[in-house]
Amino acid sequence: MPTDTDTAPDPVTGTTGVTGVTAGETADARLAATLDGAFSSRYAEVNGVGLHYVTGGEGTPLVLLPGWPETWWEYRKVMPALAERHQVIAVDIRGMGGSEKPRSGFTKKNMARDVHELARHLGHERxxxxxxxxxxxxxxxxxxxxxxxxxxxxxxxxxxxxxSYYDFPMVPRPGDQGPHRWWLAFQQVQDLPEQLLADGRYRHLVDYMFNLSLLNPDAITPRDRDIYARAYSAPDAIRASQGWFQAYREDIADFNAYPKVTAPMLGLAYGAFYDYMRRALPTQGTDVEVKEIKNTRNYLVEEQPEAVTEALLDFFG
Known part of the structure; x- marks a missing residue:
């Protein structure tokens, strides 16, 4: 049976501690307590995996899913404002942060089932x-x-x-517009990334990715980068995060079989990717709106939180 507790694996050690002002308080519980509003760090067993999430606020449920190399902490700047109208549920997806690090189940279809079962476990049908x-x-x-x-x-x-992911070049041609997504191939390699990135070296990759895409490097502070690096530094965390990328072939096959999404869909992006999203998303859904978030690149939630918050509140109502 699913459980729902204030207990979660530590994102670094993988051990379990109880939240609250005790010696066993987890890092995630401490971080959740720093946010404006009453946010709590929780843990549930669903779809055969333990998921960590941070929740707060009241109203219609709004689930927030982070990207790589981040955790639920990516949404720290937008959660308090969103929680004024919604029950916010920021989830560490399978293999991320305080969630369990299984050896399988990383297709996006199965990870969507994780989220679906978590929502139902929390009493939300929609x-x-x-x-x-x-x-x-x-x-x-x-x-x-x-x-x-x-x-x-x-x-x-x-x-x-x-x-289109099959067409990314191994070696970019002179004049090709960057970034060259070498890390997609790197994540396909078995075993070696754990050896190269463990023992505190994941911080180098965290810094590289953020510095590549931030217009304002201070938007993600050294403390934030430490939080992310600690969440990914253990060998099982590195292996699990690779699982997201190593499932890409199955994900592409699944995507090609999907009908158009019928739920209202909002795309938020910057610059060249905004132009791409304006072309792509209307072919993937029946009710699509795309907005540009300016003065940012990939990490728009952390670099332009006010604009992202406004767009999400306007869309979700």
Missing amino acids: INIAGHGIGAMVAFAHAANHPAATAKVAILNTTHIDD
Whole structure:
């Protein structure tokens, strides 16, 4: 049977502690307590996996799914304002942060089932859902596979993986517009990433990814980067995060079989990807709106939280 407790695995050690002002308080519980409003760190067993989530607020349920290399903490700047109108549920997806690190189940279709069962476990038959990066793919898969359970869906800066990913070059041609997505191939390699990135070295990858895409590097502080690096530094966390990328072939096959999403869908993106999303999303849904978030790149939630909050509140109502 699913459980719902204030107990969660520590994102670094994988051990379990009880939240509250005790010696066993987890890092996630401490972080949740720093947010404005009454947010709590919780844990539930659903679909055969333990999921960690942080929740607060009242109203219609709004599930937030993070991207890589982040955790639920990605949404820290927008959660308090969203919680004024919604019950916010920021979830560490399967393999992320305080959630369990299984060895399988990383197709976005199955991870969408994780979220669907978590929502039902919390008493919600229908949810609003927003995702960024890998989380955006899971959010899209939720809307495609559970249409009756999806009220509205917001896709932040990353459309669901499709056949175009097979065409990314190993070596970019002179003049090709970046970034060159070398990390997609790196994540396909078995065993080696755990050896290269463990023992505190994941911080180098965290810094690289953020510095590549932030117009304002201070939008994600050294403390925030430490939080993310700690969440990914253990070998099982590295292996699990690779699972998201190593499931891409199955994800593409699933995507090609999906009908158009019928829930109202919002796309938020920047610059060139905004132009791409304006072309792509209307072919994937029946009721689509796309807005540009300016003065940012990939990590728009952390770099432009006010604009993202306004767009989400306007869309979700």
